[in-house]
Amino acid sequence: MACRYGCTLREVESWLDPDPGQRGNLIGRDFDPGDAMITLWARACRMDAGRLARMTLRRQARPSNWYIQDRWHQGVCPACLDDDHTAGRDHYLRRAWSRVEAIVCPRHLTMLREMCGHCFARTGFRFDCREGRGRLVCGSCSAPVSFGRSDGVVLEWQGFLLALADTVTLAIEEGPQGAAAKDIMRAARLLWSSSQSGGKPFIAWLGQPRLSGNDMPADRDEPLATASLQGRMLTLFGIARLLDLADARNLMGPPPVFLAEEFAAGDLSRSGAARRVVRQTRSVERPAKTYAPRPDAEYRALAEQILASPQWRAVQGAARSVRERALARLMTEALDRAPRDRAAGLGPAAP
Incomplete structure (x- = not known):
């Protein structure tokens, strides 16, 4: 099979469809691959097309922006994958891991992982054939994903992270256009919108661990769907404090007053780029002054x-x-x- 068709998913798919186009992203492969592609996959796998169509994420009654858009940032539970290996079955990616609120595995109470535990690379994971079974391996060093002690979540946050994920899931299931889901998305966009002309996002003022380049979302208008695992977790912490989800204010304290006021009064219907332009214009009009540090x-x-x-x-x-x-x-x-x-x-x- 490997000699004839290739080793990677893209190479195998090219035999089914010579023009894959944008099928490699979330929309084209997982969320809504289209009836024509489902028919080709079903024929190649000897599966019923209707059964295969029911596996698509579009059947889960949540819009695509509530799923992680970049496969490299989709966390996996190494303990779940170890269970697959022990049971003698192929590794497989759980559907729940693709949700933006997925941070902790509710079964094993471990942090989902997007980084290789062997070489610490963030190049993502790929499937490989090991010992006659499909194994998820590091895209850099090819080490199989396996559970390690360093993956344990700090005990004090286990219950909070799981309760927060359940709260977000319930809000989406009640209706993506409902008030609760809209407030969650509006809070996420506010946190990553610019608080000043220099581009520093509001989330940087929350006193969380220092943001790194890896935490920044690819699209500030869709921060939950395009940020890394760490970036999504920090965003969910900020949302929880703004909306007091899962008793967050008792655990982490209330949000800064200026941020709560911005959320209550601000119109976030504009894009992040438009918000940055407005703030840059206002800052230019202010007279420049120098000041001495505090004594x-x-x-x-x-x-x-x-x-x-x-x-x-x-x-x-x-x-x-x-x-x-x-x-x-x-x-x-x-x-x-x-x-x-x-x-x-x-x-x-x-x-």
Whole structure:
């Protein structure tokens, strides 16, 4: 088979359809491959075309923008794949892994993985034949995907991440055009829209771990569908705080006041590009001024107020991640309460 038709999915498909076009993306292969392509696949696999058509994601009653658009960013559960191997069956990708809210495997309580656990490459996974079975392997080093201890989710977040995923799933199943689903998508787009002319997104002000280039979505108008696994998780955290989903505000605190006000009053029907243009125009009209840093004594006074606050004392003894998030929130609030004479632009604590 490999010598005659090739080893990759694209090579095999070229024998079925000499003009694959855009079939390699989510829409053309998983979501809605079209009746003609389904007929070709069914004939080649000796399957009933109706049964194959029922496997397409379009039958799941959710629009394509609620699925991960880039296959490289679709996480997989290595423990589930180990179960496949132990049972003597081929590895297969679970349909639920393609949903934007899929972060944790509900069966094994492990973080989905998009990075090779052997070489740590982010080049995606591909299928290969090993020991007579289909195995999902790293696209870079060809090591089979397998579970490792480093893949365990921090215990304090397991319940929250699963509850948050269930909340998002329920909102979509109730109707993608319903108020709950629209609010979730509107919050996601706000978080990745520009908060200033330099292009810094609102999500960067939430005190989450520092964003990297790998976390940025390919399309800021569809951040959940085009961001990496880490980027989707940070986006879902921000959405949960904005909408108070899964009791997020008790766990992570409320969102910054300026962000809540922007969400409540802002019209996000415009594209991210249009929002950036408007903000750039407004910033040019502001007079440029220079300002001196705060005196060290002022920073010390603010720090002492934070350390003496009941909010900081309340989290003593909690996990390190909880203390760090509380400290970031208290620092932001302290800087907001103590404005300084600065340019009439964006400050360090809020846009």
